[in-house]
Amino acid sequence: MTFSPWRPVLAGIGLIALLAGDMAPPAHAAENRVQASNLLLYQVGRDPNTPENDVTRFFDHVQLDYLAGEFRYGLRADLYRTSEAGQVYENITQKYLEWSNRNLDVRVGNAYATIGRGLLFRAFELPGIVREVNTITDSKYADSRDLEGAVVKGRYGRFRIQALTGRPMAYPDNPPGLGFLIRRDGTVSGGHIGVDVGRGVSVGSGYMRADGFVFAGDADRQEYGSFDLALDGSRLAPALSAAGWDVRLYAEYAGRHWTPITDPFSTVDGNPHALYTSAALAYDRWSLTYETKDYRDFSLAFNDPPNLVPELTPSLVNRRSHFLIADDERGHLIGLQGAAWRDWTIHYERADARTGEDPNRLRYRLNYLELAGPPLADTRGSIFLAEGRDDLEALAGHKTIGFSLEQSLPQGFAATGDVEYQQVERPYNEGEPDEVLVSMTVSHAGTGSVSLVWEQSNDPQLTDDPLTLDIETASRRWLGVIVQGSLNDNHEMGIFVGKRRGGTACTSGTCYLVPDFEGVEVRLTSRF
Amino acid sequence: MVDSKFSRIAAAFAISMVLAGPALAQLRAGQESALDFTLDDLRGAPVTLSDVLADGPVILDFWATWCKPCRKALPRLQKLATQYEGRARVLAISIDDPRSRTKIAPTARSLGITLPVLLDGDKTVASLYRVSSIPTTFLIAADGRIMAVHNGYRDGEIKKLESELNRLLAEGTGP
Numbered sequence: 001m002t003f004s005p006w007r008p009v010l011a012g013i014g015l016i017a018l019l020a021g022d023m024a025p026p027a028h029a030a031e032n033r034v035q036a037s038n039l040l041l042y043q044v045g046r047d048p049n050t051p052e053n054d055v056t057r058f059f060d061h062v063q064l065d066y067l068a069g070e071f072r073y074g075l076r077a078d079l080y081r082t083s084e085a086g087q088v089y090e091n092i093t094q095k096y097l098e099w100s101n102r103n104l105d106v107r108v109g110n111a112y113a114t115i116g117r118g119l120l121f122r123a124f125e126l127p128g129i130v131r132e133v134n135t136i137t138d139s140k141y142a143d144s145r146d147l148e149g150a151v152v153k154g155r156y157g158r159f160r161i162q163a164l165t166g167r168p169m170a171y172p173d174n175p176p177g178l179g180f181l182i183r184r185d186g187t188v189s190g191g192h193i194g195v196d197v198g199r200g201v202s203v204g205s206g207y208m209r210a211d212g213f214v215f216a217g218d219a220d221r222q223e224y225g226s227f228d229l230a231l232d233g234s235r236l237a238p239a240l241s242a243a244g245w246d247v248r249l250y251a252e253y254a255g256r257h258w259t260p261i262t263d264p265f266s267t268v269d270g271n272p273h274a275l276y277t278s279a280a281l282a283y284d285r286w287s288l289t290y291e292t293k294d295y296r297d298f299s300l301a302f303n304d305p306p307n308l309v310p311e312l313t314p315s316l317v318n319r320r321s322h323f324l325i326a327d328d329e330r331g332h333l334i335g336l337q338g339a340a341w342r343d344w345t346i347h348y349e350r351a352d353a354r355t356g357e358d359p360n361r362l363r364y365r366l367n368y369l370e371l372a373g374p375p376l377a378d379t380r381g382s383i384f385l386a387e388g389r390d391d392l393e394a395l396a397g398h399k400t401i402g403f404s405l406e407q408s409l410p411q412g413f414a415a416t417g418d419v420e421y422q423q424v425e426r427p428y429n430e431g432e433p434d435e436v437l438v439s440m441t442v443s444h445a446g447t448g449s450v451s452l453v454w455e456q457s458n459d460p461q462l463t464d465d466p467l468t469l470d471i472e473t474a475s476r477r478w479l480g481v482i483v484q485g486s487l488n489d490n491h492e493m494g495i496f497v498g499k500r501r502g503g504t505a506c507t508s509g510t511c512y513l514v515p516d517f518e519g520v521e522v523r524l525t526s527r528f
Numbered sequence: 529m530v531d532s533k534f535s536r537i538a539a540a541f542a543i544s545m546v547l548a549g550p551a552l553a554q555l556r557a558g559q560e561s562a563l564d565f566t567l568d569d570l571r572g573a574p575v576t577l578s579d580v581l582a583d584g585p586v587i588l589d590f591w592a593t594w595c596k597p598c599r600k601a602l603p604r605l606q607k608l609a610t611q612y613e614g615r616a617r618v619l620a621i622s623i624d625d626p627r628s629r630t631k632i633a634p635t636a637r638s639l640g641i642t643l644p645v646l647l648d649g650d651k652t653v654a655s656l657y658r659v660s661s662i663p664t665t666f667l668i669a670a671d672g673r674i675m676a677v678h679n680g681y682r683d684g685e686i687k688k689l690e691s692e693l694n695r696l697l698a699e700g701t702g703p
Contacts, residue, residue, distance in 0.1 A: 035560070037658040063658070067563070072656075102566050102576055105652075112650045117626045124625060127651060128660035155566075155574060196572060232571065246637075250630070278630040287634030306627035311594030335631065337638035343603070345638050380600070406600075406683065414683030445684030484680070492661075492679050508592060509627055527658045527677070 032068040038526045039128065039142070045519010047134050048499075049466050055519075056083040059130060059140040063094075072098040076110075078142055078176060086138030089177030094146065104154045110144075111151040113164050115192045115206045116228050119254040119274040122304035123147040123168055126507050128525070131175070134515040139175040143512070148184060160204070163191035168302040172512075186213035188302055194228070200235025204228045206254070213301060224300070226254035227265075246282040251275075256297070272297035274305050274326065286338035292331070293353075299326040304510075308333035310349040311509055312368055314402050316422045316437055317386045320393060321506045322364050328355050331364070344373030351388075363391040378408040393504065394461070397425035402437075412445040424459055433459040448485020454478070455501050490528055496521040562588075562668045565653045567621065567646040570633050575646055580617055581670055585696055587618040587689065588666040590648075590659045593628055593635040597681040598663040602639050604686040605665075608693075609643055616693055621646045623654050623662065667692050669699075 041059040046052060058081045065074045076094035080087070096109030115121040125144035133139045149166015167184040174181040187210070194204030206226035213222070233240050233247025240247060253265045256272035267275055275294040280287060293308050307324035308331050331353035338346050346369075353364035365388045372382035386400040402420035409415060420437040435457040443449035457463070458475040465472050480498030487493050502516035566576040580586050589605055591598035602620060609618040620641065622632050626649040636645050648654055657666065667676040667689060676692045678685055 033560075035658070037660065039660060102574070112652065112655075114626050114650055117629065122626070125651065125655075127654060202572065235571075246633070248630075248633070280630055280634060282634060282637050285637050285640055287637050289630050289634055291630055304627070310631075311592075311628065313594065313596040313599075335634065337634045339638055339640060343640075347638070408683050412684040412687070443682040445682050446678075446688045447682075449682060486679060489677060508594065508623070508625055510625075525660050525679075527660075 032066070035065045035067065036063065036526075036528045038062045038524075039130070040522075040524040040526075041130050041140065042522045043517070043519060045517055045521070047502075047515050048518055049516055050134060051467060052084045054083075055138075057081070057086075057138070057140065061130070061142045070099055070101055072096075072100075074098070074109075076142075076144075080140050080177075082138050084138055087175060087177045089139075091176045093142070093144065093176060103156060104152070106150070106152050108150045110146040110148055111164070111166070112146055113151045113153070113162060115162065115190070115208070116204065116226055116252045116254075117250075117276055117306055118304040119252055119276060119298075120192075120206050120208045120224055120226050120300075120303055121164070121168075121188065121190065123302070124304070126510060129507055131173075131512060132515050133175050137178070139177065141175045143173065143510075145169040145171060145173050147188070149187075158196040158198075160194040161191070162193075165189040171301050171304070185301060187211050190224075192226075200232030202230040202232075204230075210300065210302070222256060222300075223258075224254060224256050225258040225260065226252060227260065228252040244283055246280070246287075248280045249278070251277040254298070267294050267296070269296065274298040274303075276306055287336070289333075289335040291333040294330045295324075295326045295328070297327055307509060308353070309351055309364075309366070309509070310335065310368065311506065312349070312370075312386075314384055314386070314400065314418075314420055316400050316402070316420045316435060317366075317368060317384070318506055319504050320366075320388065320390055320395060320398055320400075321504060321511050322353070322390045322392050323511055325355055325392075330354050330359075340371075340373075342373065344371065346371055362389065365389050380406045394426060394428075395424055396427040399423045412447075414443050414445075416441040416443070426460065429460055433457065435459060446486070448483065451482040451484075453480050453482065457501075490526055492525045494521075494523040496523075560674045561672045562666065562674050563656050565656060567648055567653060570636075570645050570647070575619070575644060577619075577668075578672075580619065581668065581672060583617065584614075584670050585616040585675075585693065586668045586670075587616065587693070588621060588657070588668065589618060590621050590623055590654055590657070590662050590664045592622060592624045592662055593631045594624075595662050599635070599639060600683075601663050601665070601681040601686065602636070602641050602643075606639075606641050606643055608686055608690060612693065615697060618643050619646055620644065621648050621653060623648050623651050623659075625649050665689065667696065669696055 039061040043057040046055055060079045063076045065072055074096045077092050079090040082088060094110035096107055098107040112123045123146050129143045131141050131143050147164060147166045147168050151164045154161040167187050170182050170185045174183050188208055190208035192204055192206040194202060196202045208224040210222045212220060229251050231249040254274045267273055273296055278291040280289045291308050293306060295305060305326055309321050312318050334350040336348040340346050349368040351366045352362050355363050367388060368386040370382055370384040375381045381404060383403040389395055389397050400422040404418045406414060406416040418439045422435045423432045425432050437455045439451055439453040441449050441451040455478040456475050462476050463472050463474060478499040478501045480496055480500050482496050484494040497520050500517045502514045504511055505514045564578045566574050569575050591602060605618050620643045622645055624632055632645060661679060663681050665678040666674055669675050675696055678689060
């Protein structure tokens with residue numbers, strides 16, 4: 001496939017047109033109005049794991065809203081084009097009508113909702129994330145796992161009520177336009193009612209009915225129930241609060257075909273359930289949190305219970321995250337955060353997960369310690385240590401160390417440097433391959449930033465070139481330059497040039513796979 | 529060889545932006561009104577934007593516990609809120625999903641944040657304000673006009689926000 005100069009020219013015209021729009025004189029704001037946002041992604045390059053070169057990809061995601069008083073009508077559309085054999089499409093991906101006031105939100109069409117902490121149901125999106133699929137067939141799409149139906153959320157004094165019905169997105173979601181993959185599966189109906197019973201005690205109960213899901217197996221209809229309890233220590237025992245302490249407890253249990261009278265909170269094998277608990281104890285700027293999970297036969301295709309993996313900022317650590325197995329997983333997460341002195345902070349996380357019949361065998365473990373603060377005036381730094389294992393990522397072990405320094409410079413400039421080093425242990429390889437990530441950024445307040453990101457790895461999982469018959473062992477390197485900035489009040493632009501490493505990426509606790517990329521990528525986000 | 533269908537789509541997109549640009553540009557910052565919303569704070573008490581605006585300008589900061597630049601920005605926003613107490617307020621809107629809710633209060637505490645933290649776990653308000661990356665910070669005048677939008681956080685960004693706030697307070701746009 002040859003590269004055509006027309007494509008960037010046409011995209012450039014679109015870009016200039018967007019900017020030209022701002023030169024028009026502003027009109028007065030109206031009570032009823034249209035608002036819009038747009039995400040445009042343009043790539044010229046290749047995935048080094050596929051034979052195609054000079055592939056051109058164009059993705060556009062637009063959202064239009066018409067607002068009239070308490071009503072909002074919205075429309076979303078995605079468009080994808082690629083020069084290689086791929087799943088091109090143009091779809092209206094969402095339509096909704098919403099009415100809301102202080103006490104009630106009613107949305108018909110595509111909607112989002114979470115029952116409790118997501119044990120029973122969670123319809124959500126990852127704003128700004130463009131998912132890519134290069135394995136089944138090339139495609140890009142916005143990550144929106146919404147419910148197509150209706151959602152009502154109400155708050156009346158001490159009561160919180162939520163009701164929903166509709167067709168959820170199949171989970172994990174599939175790209176639009178792929179006719180041979182089920183994108184929406186079955187229907188769900190249910191809701192949740194919560195009440196603040198006073199003195200810091202809140203209780204709630206949820207119900208969900210699922211019909212026509214292909215996973216259901218023994219019955220076409222499945223029913224689920226849940227119960228949750230939240231305690232706010234400062235209201236329950238004001239003396240604690242007066243002494244500066246804050247204690248909060250939360251527990252939620254959900255079960256399939258649950259009979260709460262005869263079998264209230266059973267966690268035995270063979271009883272499909274999910275149990276999540278959390279406790280938080282805080283004093284001054286210090287806090288300790290402890291969370292537990294116990295999930296059995298509870299991958300419902302439309303739920304998303306807490307995975308209890310901490311979201312961390314270092315790239316090499318966060319990449320070693322894991323995917324939850326809600327059909328068989330138990331684990332803990334302990335977190336300690338505090339301010340040591342002045343503005344120095346300490347952050348420790350310990351997470352583990354067990355699965356299978358051997359309760360003593362950890363299939364996931366993470367220990368993370370970070371110290372961050374200002375070593376000098378106008379300088380901010382952090383250093384971290386991490387170690388762990390993750391069977392799902394075929395990691396028998398990993399050890400990571402890194403530091404970051406940010407220096408404020410005159411006239412609104414700042415320079416940042418990050419270095420991360422990781423040793424990994426693969427169960428089927430001798431030795432400990434390592435990975436290095438170095439990034440340097442110069443930024444200017446209100447303008448933008450320029451970053452250089454360099455990575456190297458000799459991990460056998462990454463060094464082999466799948467396009468050759470040989471088994472390559474030489475280190476692989478990735479070097480990329482990222483320029484980001486505000487073009488004006490309405491437009492943010494990012495340009496990537498170089499090689500970008502793919503793999504697991506996690507945003508807001510949700511992990512997904514990103515393919516490798518070599519080339520040029522332009523990303524423009526606009527809001528009007 | 530140019531893919532003709534691809535070119536038609538790209539050209540149609542370009543033309544539509546030429547035509548739509550001027551019409552859409554009327555909704556620039558400074559002209560756009562902030563949309564009202566109600567969110568629960570960490571104690572479960574509902575907070576409505578229009579009620580807060582009745583006391584003066586508001587800075588809305590969308591953040592999450594796992595976001596490094598957000599964690600850098602929040603202590604500076606806290607200082608700004610303390611400095612302008614009684615004249616302007618800062619609301620920190622956490623878009624952490626419900627699964628990370630346990631981490632929100634501890635993170636705010638360790639950063640020394642006493643600002644009101646509101647919970648937008650379903651990202652309903654983030655969607656209303658078309659937030660596509662975090663942190664995103666809005667400066668809203670007491671009459672509801674969105675005066676400035678800051679995407680991302682870079683060192684010195686809060687100084688810029690402060691000068692915008694000073695300008696707004698000097699204008700004297702009262703409730």
